[in-house]
Amino acid sequence: MNNGPDPRELEPDTKPGSDAPCVRWRAIQARIARAAAEAGRDLASVRLLAVSKTFGPGAVRDIAACGQAEFGENYLQEALGKQAALAGLPLVWHFIGPIQSNKTRSIAENFAWVHSVDRLKVAERLSAQRPPGLPPLQLCIEVNVSGEASKGGVAAAELPALADAVAKLPGLQLRGLMAIPAPTPDTGAQRAAFRQVRELFDGLRVRGHALDTLSMGMSADLEAAILEGATIVRVGTALFGERNYLG
Numbered sequence: 001m002n003n004g005p006d007p008r009e010l011e012p013d014t015k016p017g018s019d020a021p022c023v024r025w026r027a028i029q030a031r032i033a034r035a036a037a038e039a040g041r042d043l044a045s046v047r048l049l050a051v052s053k054t055f056g057p058g059a060v061r062d063i064a065a066c067g068q069a070e071f072g073e074n075y076l077q078e079a080l081g082k083q084a085a086l087a088g089l090p091l092v093w094h095f096i097g098p099i100q101s102n103k104t105r106s107i108a109e110n111f112a113w114v115h116s117v118d119r120l121k122v123a124e125r126l127s128a129q130r131p132p133g134l135p136p137l138q139l140c141i142e143v144n145v146s147g148e149a150s151k152g153g154v155a156a157a158e159l160p161a162l163a164d165a166v167a168k169l170p171g172l173q174l175r176g177l178m179a180i181p182a183p184t185p186d187t188g189a190q191r192a193a194f195r196q197v198r199e200l201f202d203g204l205r206v207r208g209h210a211l212d213t214l215s216m217g218m219s220a221d222l223e224a225a226i227l228e229g230a231t232i233v234r235v236g237t238a239l240f241g242e243r244n245y246l247g
């Protein structure tokens, strides 16, 4: 298995105003299709979440024009600005960044999905603050399978109790798990980490949770994730280009 095309090969080589964003978008869709075929999976069982953090509304609009509806954001204020600028488009917004308790209300009010819940207090606040007129917030619990203490995500040992508690909250619908394994160029190691997430997911299903979502795989490792059962891959760099963090 290889890692697919180097994203740098996909940088626009044509004039501004060309369809370069859609060339990149189609290249990602082709990587997803190849990996799904290799895994013997139905292409419709895997979808792309476009991770637009640090890119402005114009870049989101360009990718939306290719046929992309679902976008993932990590930083609340930045995301709210883009949502306001693009309010006329039928986009579905996913919050995928670390969640501070004092930001839950705005997340509950402005997103359809949250992938990064790793503690009950945050889930309880999101549930209580979800506006009654909206469908339940679609939720993934983030698990930490790399054992890095500095990273987000609940430890595997604490996952079943957290899932049981989250599943009872009325403002939320627990859909599955999200993970960001430690980056490695070794595709065997990538697959081993994603397999651990899949096994935790299978365990929760055996426990009685009706889950259908495994959010795992990014620009560099989406093939490995799809081979291990990912249903949402979250792709930023390969779609929008390199990010420039300003602080």
Ligand SMILES: *Cc1c(COP(=O)(O)O)cnc(C)c1O
Pocket: 051, 053, 074, 096, 097, 180, 218, 219, 220, 234, 235, 236, 237, 238
């Ligand atoms: C930034 C980010 C991504 C996208 O990563 P790329 O390597 O740029 O594709 C995916 N998931 C999360 C949670 C992120 O923060």
